[in-house]
Amino acid sequence: xxxxxxxxxxxxxxxxxxxxxxxxxxxxxxxxxxxxxxxxxxxxxxxxxxxxxxxxxxxxxxxxxxxxxxxxxxxxxxxxxxxxxxxxxxxxxxxxxxxxxxxxxxxxxxxxxxxxxxxxxxxxxxxxxxxxxxxxxxxxxxxxxxxxxxxxxxxxxxxxxxxxxxxxxxxxxxxxxxxxxxxxxxxxxxxxxxxxxxxxxxxxxxxxxxxxxxxxxxxxxxxxxxxxxxxxxxxxxxxxxxxxxxxxxxxxxxxxxxxxxxxxxxxxxxxxxxxxxxxxxxxxxxxxxxxxxxxxxxxxxxxxxxxxxxxxxxxxxxxxxxxxxxxxxxxxxxxxxxxxxxxxxxxxxxxxxxxxxxxxxxxxxxxxxxxxxxxxxxxxxxxxxxxxxxxxxxxxxxxxxxxxxxxxxxxxxxxxxxxxxxxxxxxxxxxxxxxxxxxxxxxxxxxxxxxxx
Amino acid sequence: xxxxxxxxxxxxxxxxxxxxxxxxxxxxxxxxxxxxxxxxxxxxxxxxxxxxxxxxxxxxxxxxxxxxxxxxxxxxxxxxxxxxxxxxxxxxxxxxxxxxxxxxxxxxxxxxxxxxxxxxxxxxxxxxxxxxxxxxxxxxxxxxxxxxxxxxxxxxxxxxxxxxxxxxxxxxxxxxxxxxxxxxxxxxxxxxxxxxxxxxxxxxxxxxxxxxxxxxxxxxxxxxxxxxxxxx
Numbered sequence: 001x002x003x004x005x006x007x008x009x010x011x012x013x014x015x016x017x018x019x020x021x022x023x024x025x026x027x028x029x030x031x032x033x034x035x036x037x038x039x040x041x042x043x044x045x046x047x048x049x050x051x052x053x054x055x056x057x058x059x060x061x062x063x064x065x066x067x068x069x070x071x072x073x074x075x076x077x078x079x080x081x082x083x084x085x086x087x088x089x090x091x092x093x094x095x096x097x098x099x100x101x102x103x104x105x106x107x108x109x110x111x112x113x114x115x116x117x118x119x120x121x122x123x124x125x126x127x128x129x130x131x132x133x134x135x136x137x138x139x140x141x142x143x144x145x146x147x148x149x150x151x152x153x154x155x156x157x158x159x160x161x162x163x164x165x166x167x168x169x170x171x172x173x174x175x176x177x178x179x180x181x182x183x184x185x186x187x188x189x190x191x192x193x194x195x196x197x198x199x200x201x202x203x204x205x206x207x208x209x210x211x212x213x214x215x216x217x218x219x220x221x222x223x224x225x226x227x228x229x230x231x232x233x234x235x236x237x238x239x240x241x242x243x244x245x246x247x248x249x250x251x252x253x254x255x256x257x258x259x260x261x262x263x264x265x266x267x268x269x270x271x272x273x274x275x276x277x278x279x280x281x282x283x284x285x286x287x288x289x290x291x292x293x294x295x296x297x298x299x300x301x302x303x304x305x306x307x308x309x310x311x312x313x314x315x316x317x318x319x320x321x322x323x324x325x326x327x328x329x330x331x332x333x334x335x336x337x338x339x340x341x342x343x344x345x346x347x348x349x350x351x352x353x354x355x356x357x358x359x360x361x362x363x364x365x366x367x368x369x370x371x372x373x374x375x376x377x378x379x380x381x382x383x384x385x386x387x388x389x390x391x392x393x394x395x396x397x398x399x400x401x402x403x404x405x406x407x408x409x410x411x412x413x414x415x416x417x418x419x420x421x422x423x424x425x426x427x428x429x430x431x432x433x434x435x436x437x438x439x440x441x442x443x444x445x446x447x448x449x450x451x452x453x
Numbered sequence: 454x455x456x457x458x459x460x461x462x463x464x465x466x467x468x469x470x471x472x473x474x475x476x477x478x479x480x481x482x483x484x485x486x487x488x489x490x491x492x493x494x495x496x497x498x499x500x501x502x503x504x505x506x507x508x509x510x511x512x513x514x515x516x517x518x519x520x521x522x523x524x525x526x527x528x529x530x531x532x533x534x535x536x537x538x539x540x541x542x543x544x545x546x547x548x549x550x551x552x553x554x555x556x557x558x559x560x561x562x563x564x565x566x567x568x569x570x571x572x573x574x575x576x577x578x579x580x581x582x583x584x585x586x587x588x589x590x591x592x593x594x595x596x597x598x599x600x601x602x603x604x605x606x607x608x609x610x611x612x613x614x615x616x617x618x619x620x621x622x623x624x625x626x627x628x629x630x631x632x633x634x635x636x637x638x639x640x641x642x643x644x645x646x647x648x649x650x651x652x653x654x655x656x657x658x659x660x661x662x663x664x665x666x667x668x669x670x671x672x673x674x675x676x677x678x679x680x681x682x683x684x685x
Binding site for chain 1: 494497498499500507508509524533536537538539540541542557558559560561562563565566567569570571574575576577578579598599600601602668669672
């Protein structure tokens with residue numbers, strides 16, 4: 001290692017703190033999370049032993065928390081890779097400290113969300129039937145396919161930009177050495193390696209966008225492909241994708257705020273990053289409202305009796321408190337708080353992010369349950385009260401997410417060190433050059449040459 | 454008519470004749486080993502009926518009109534449930550009966566969510582009977598394990614028996630050889646059953662009656678259970 005890289009590695013010491021320093025708080029938190037996860041697993045064990053009867057699901061509400069949380073978690077997982085890919089693609093320079101965290105959220109939450117349909121199976125032991133007898137005509141198989149594709153793509157997309165950072169850790173001699181030795185793939189920072197890496201990231205970043213969009217689209221198809229009132233809607237695909245990005249940004253900002261607070265990363269995660277992201281959140285909130293409005297106005301104006309029963313159940317019936325709380329959380333809160341400079345602060349953004357998470361979870365609940373509760377034929381309207389097992393597994397899902405995030409932070413930098421350095425070294429020059437090329441009457445050298453030919 | 458594929462089994466239920474006595478429901482439960490859930494479970498809406506009775510009320514008291522609709526599975530020709538099954542645990546066989554393959558079902562309950570008639574039941578717990586009933590289970594129908602979806606099969610085991618008998622006697626299947634338990638037990642003969650493809654069968658004629666209609670016909674599911682509307 002030459003002298004200049006030595007200096008460089010000392011420069012971003014803050015970013016190594018989560019890896020090289022372990023406080024008591026870490027152990028306490030991990031202990032608590034493991035307790036929550038164990039409680040959830042105990043509930044699941046109970047469920048496998050006795051059957052899905054231990055949940056609050058019944059007839060006709062035969063889908064409950066597991067499916068709601070499945071859609072919710074997969075939605076959050078969209079924050080990551082999609083946002084990171086879009087920011088990279090649009091060469092947004094402020095992305096540098098954000099992308100890694102976004103990507104790790106995707107990988108962890110996708111794994112959690114993807115397991116949820118298995119929690120919901122009456123016969124989980126027969127899961128292999130999906131492979132041996134799988135029917136590709138079933139939207140459930142589309143899900144299996146696209147979620148696995150997304151998981152594969154997003155973990156690779158998380159890993160590749162980590163290689164230079166892992167090499168930095170290896171060179172610093174961080175323990176366990178074998179881990180960094182193995183994962184760094186003999187990265188030596190040569191120009192050739194850099195070129196290959198950049199190319200790989202570029203290809204993946206383009207590939208991952210359509211996969212991400214497809215994932216949430218086909219999740220909406222589970223509902224939209226049936227002819228049930230409230231589900232059979234053509235805008236469900238884009239509606240779900242927009243909602244997914246919306247809740248994903250909120251989750252990303254909560255993670256960023258927590259991480260920044262715990263490890264004092266105010267130097268890296270600045271107010272400006274939060275303000276840019278929250279502007280994006282505000283836009284998504286308005287898009288969400290637009291979709292919701294279109295969806296329900298169409299139902300209301302069409303006034304079909306079966307559709308209206310579900311509609312009324314949501315607007316003035318049993319689900320009205322949830323419905324209006326959802327509108328409040330997803331639209332009123334973000335628009336009010338994020339529209340004013342005075343409230344667009346870190347605490348304000350934190351409040352909005354939590355509000356959006358609650359609102360989007362409610363939206364998933366409001367999509368799944370009311371349609372099932374109001375069957376077309378004249379059965380009594382169903383009720384659904386989740387049991388402790390379902391709450392326990394929900395809590396365990398959240399706990400696994402936090403634990404996964406913590407463990408990742410324990411072993412790898414949550415902010416991409418090499419990308420920060422790259423930004424510091426070359427991005428001002430690059431951006432200046434780029435801006436120059438936007439101006440009238442200025443030509444890039446090669447452009448000039450081409451014009452002359 | 455011996456070969457499969459020529460038949461299209463269907464049912465016609467005369468609402469004028471139905472008194473709502475519930476005999477079909479009871480006969481179905483006994484015939485098909487449908488689990489009897491306890492009071493607590495029943496309170497939670499987990500009762501299991503392959504044949505159920507839907508009661509509708511029209512008009513204000515005292516001029517109310519009560520109608521009972523016995524409701525089996527409608528065995529749609531275009532079933533929304535089989536389309537969505539990820540493992541082919543439910544499918545429409547070549548005689549039009551929508552069947553369930555219990556050992557193949559993974560219990561995702563997608564078919565339950567997709568059925569516009571809400572006819573499917575799920576085994577929330579392992580099925581259980583009062584001690585005395587265990588010896589009276591029907592040996593022709595498999596007892597379902599916990600965690601699978603089930604529903605009316607038009608007593609398809611009776612079709613197998615009828616076919617075997619016909620083959621043994623070296624003759625074709627005759628009208629009335631194959632009747633589901635509900636149809637057979639109905640004290641007012643409100644439930645007719647037979648081959649819709651047979652131009653001489655009773656169901657064929659009744660299904661063409663001006664009174665005949667099908668449930669939620671506008672959905673295009675093509676149910677094979679017809680109702681004859683009430684007339685004064």
